[in-house]
Amino acid sequence: MVIHRMIWVAAVLLGCSAMTGSAGRLTIVYTNDLHLRFERLAAIEAAIAEERARDPDLLVLDAGDAWQDFRRPLAAVWGADEMVAWMNRVGYSAMAIGNHDLYWGPRRLAALVEAASFPVVCANLTASPGFEVPFRPAVAISAGGLSVLIVGLVTDEYFPYGEYPWLRTIDPATAVTAAIRASEPADAIIVLCHLPLSDAATLARVLPEVDLFVTGHSHEATEVPLRVGDALLVQAGAFGASVGRLTADVEPGTGRLRIIDHQILEMPRAPVDLRRGARVLAQFAAMLVLAAMLLIR
Amino acid sequence: MVNVAIAVVLSGLIGWTGFGLPRWASADPAAGLVADEPGRTTLAAWASPEGGGAAIGRSVSPWLEVIGRISSAGDLALSGRFQILRDLGPLHLAFELGTAGQAAFGATLTLGPVRLDGLRRWGGIESRSWTVSIASAPGLSFRFGVVEVESCALTPTIGVCVGRSGFGLWGIAATVGAAGPGVSLGGAW
Numbered sequence: 001m002v003i004h005r006m007i008w009v010a011a012v013l014l015g016c017s018a019m020t021g022s023a024g025r026l027t028i029v030y031t032n033d034l035h036l037r038f039e040r041l042a043a044i045e046a047a048i049a050e051e052r053a054r055d056p057d058l059l060v061l062d063a064g065d066a067w068q069d070f071r072r073p074l075a076a077v078w079g080a081d082e083m084v085a086w087m088n089r090v091g092y093s094a095m096a097i098g099n100h101d102l103y104w105g106p107r108r109l110a111a112l113v114e115a116a117s118f119p120v121v122c123a124n125l126t127a128s129p130g131f132e133v134p135f136r137p138a139v140a141i142s143a144g145g146l147s148v149l150i151v152g153l154v155t156d157e158y159f160p161y162g163e164y165p166w167l168r169t170i171d172p173a174t175a176v177t178a179a180i181r182a183s184e185p186a187d188a189i190i191v192l193c194h195l196p197l198s199d200a201a202t203l204a205r206v207l208p209e210v211d212l213f214v215t216g217h218s219h220e221a222t223e224v225p226l227r228v229g230d231a232l233l234v235q236a237g238a239f240g241a242s243v244g245r246l247t248a249d250v251e252p253g254t255g256r257l258r259i260i261d262h263q264i265l266e267m268p269r270a271p272v273d274l275r276r277g278a279r280v281l282a283q284f285a286a287m288l289v290l291a292a293m294l295l296i297r
Numbered sequence: 298m299v300n301v302a303i304a305v306v307l308s309g310l311i312g313w314t315g316f317g318l319p320r321w322a323s324a325d326p327a328a329g330l331v332a333d334e335p336g337r338t339t340l341a342a343w344a345s346p347e348g349g350g351a352a353i354g355r356s357v358s359p360w361l362e363v364i365g366r367i368s369s370a371g372d373l374a375l376s377g378r379f380q381i382l383r384d385l386g387p388l389h390l391a392f393e394l395g396t397a398g399q400a401a402f403g404a405t406l407t408l409g410p411v412r413l414d415g416l417r418r419w420g421g422i423e424s425r426s427w428t429v430s431i432a433s434a435p436g437l438s439f440r441f442g443v444v445e446v447e448s449c450a451l452t453p454t455i456g457v458c459v460g461r462s463g464f465g466l467w468g469i470a471a472t473v474g475a476a477g478p479g480v481s482l483g484g485a486w
Contacts, residue, residue: 070408077386103409108384128466130486160409162327162432165466169435284386291390291404295415295425 023187023252024146025260027055029245032063032194032216033238035100036075036083038274040240043267045090047243052091057144060091063216063235064098064154064194067112078280080104080112088117093143096152097122097135098194098216105163110134121152121192124175131166138179140186146250149186151179151210153193153203155217172199173206180209188255190214197226197233204228211255212246221264230256242266328403328414328426329389331380332356332485341483344369354378364393374399397421414442422446436468 029051031044052058067083069075087095097120102109113120113134123137138151153172161167170178176191188211193200196218204213205228212232219238225246226233236244242264248257332339335356342351350368357363362378376395383389387408393401399420406413412430428442467484 077388099409103387103407105384105407158410160407160432161435162410162412162430162438163407165436165468280386284388287382287385287388287390291388291402291415294402295404295417295427 023250024144025247025249026059026144026146026148026188026257027051027057027245027247028059028061028190028212028214029243030061030063030214030234030236031240031243032065032214032236033098033219034062034066034083034240035069035238036067036072036079037240038079038082038272039269040267041086041272042270044240044243045086047245047265047267048090051245055144059093059141059143059148061150061190061192061214062087062092062095063192063214064096065100065216066095066098068100068103070100070103074274074277074281077284078277080108081115082277084112084115088115092116092118093141094119094121094139094150094152094192096120096192096194096214096216097125097154099155099158099160102154102160102164119150121150122154123151123179124153124170124172125167126170128166128168133167137175138183140183146187147184149180149183149189151176151189151191153191153195155195155199157217173203176203176207176210186255187252188212188250188257196220197222197235200233201226201228204231204233207231209255211250211257212248214244223264225259225262230254232257232259234262236264240267326414327389327405327407327412328416329391329405330383331360331362331378331391335359337485339483339485341481343479343481345479359383372397395420440470440472 029048034040048058048060066087067080095116095118104112119139120135121137121139122133122135125133127133135152138149141148141150153175156169172193172195180189189209190212191200191203191207191210192214194216195203197215197220198218200213200215204210208229210231212234215233215235218235220235221237221242222234222244232248234244234246236242244262244264246262247260249260250257332354335358337356339354340352343349348369350366352364352366354362354364360380364376364378366374366376374395374397376393376399378391378393381390381392387406389405389407391403393403397420399418401416401418404415410432412432414428414430415426417425424444424446426442426444428440430438430440432438466486467482470481472479
């Protein structure tokens with residue numbers, strides 16, 4: 001009799017769990033617009049390591065513009081390779097291409113993507129016949145017992161059209177829909193996009209199947225994730241000054257995310273040794289002066 | 298006065314087609330870059346009230362492009378265009394040497410949607426140009442700058458290039474100067 005009662009109680013508890021429970025839990029650390037800010041990388045690396053010690057299935061995502069910045073002469077000339085090596089070491093799960101990342105030009109970009117041990121995603125750029133893009137539209141990742149589809153998008157604002165005349169842009173909503181259709185069904189769909197929050201909100205209204213938009217480009221920080229329909233929208237500021245951490249339960253069947261915890265974590269600066277970069281910068285300056293002399297004298 | 302008129306007309310044409318061929322679409326050349334994909338062929342033709350010409354280029358290695366040119370006066374020239382520096386950050390440098398004794402040096406700074414080009418030619422018509430190109434949309438770029446031909450005064454130049462990604466890798470560029478318009482057409486395959 002006691003055993004029967006225990007079995008009954010267990011069955012009721014399991015039933016309740018199935019009704020209200022989750023398919024699994026996702027923890028995501030996200031960055032965007034790092035723009036080669038090496039002075040913040042030690043802190044970000046430590047934060048990711050700490051989080052990964054808590055959850056080995058941690059997803060680490062970057063929403064683009066990690067590899068270039070014209071606002072700093074050194075970063076415009078040097079540092080992309082070092083940044084890719086750092087992202088490899090830290091264990092990024094995926095990165096979206098940003099418009100600044102494209103500024104390196106087709107050859108350097110292809111080399112950087114090749115050097116990355118993580119997938120680089122972008123669904124709304126395709127190549128004309130005879131050309132190839134170095135990135136893929138989407139990637140399926142397994143995390144926390146869940147299958148997660150990550151689709152990339154990039155803004156067309158400040159786009160280097162002259163460097164890539166063979167690239168064609170696709171409407172982002174169409175690109176995401178096509179990428180989802182071309183992929184296996186997933187427990188959760190994340191759009192990792194180098195798009196401002198406002199653009200992502202517009203997309204969220206027409207893409208109800210997307211559960212999370214990790215955004216960038218506009219350098220905004222979402223202290224509280226925005227919700228548009230069933231989708232969450234987040235962004236972590238810029239220049240590595242902060243990173244975002246989201247823990248959410250994934251609703252079975254729908255993929256809807258129920259926030260357990262979300263924080264924007266401040267990342268302190270640390271001194272960095274840029275002597276190697278300074279050497280390349282000196283070389284660049286010397287060649288620039290030489291070219292100017294040949295052109296002007 | 299004639300020199301100035303020629304300078305004004307050439308100012309546009311040199312900016313678009315005067316130095317080898319562009320990396321992809323010949324109507325919008327980058328002075329410091331060669332076609333870096335071996336086997337790619339580029340074609341350009343240009344016309345103005347002063348005459349015209351055509352050029353065909355073939356990339357034989359990522360660092361060398363061979364170019365043949367013919368002018369409306371019937372002059373033929375063959376030249377090799379060498380990439381002497383590529384991807385030092387945004388800086389690219391190229392040098393061209395021709396069978397008729399002509400030579401050119403070009404520098405390009407690629408700054409995302411903005412590109413700065415500097416070009417100097419020796420032998421034949423000597424010239425120097427500095428231009429800024431702004432790619433504002435797929436298949437549309439604007440270029441403006443100054444050109445000096447045969448030690449004449451610096452002449453402003455302004456132009457627009459349409460096509461490129463909108464029409465495969467073909468494009469058409471037009472420039473306007475005091476002495477008349479210039480037009481160039483180019484593509485790659």
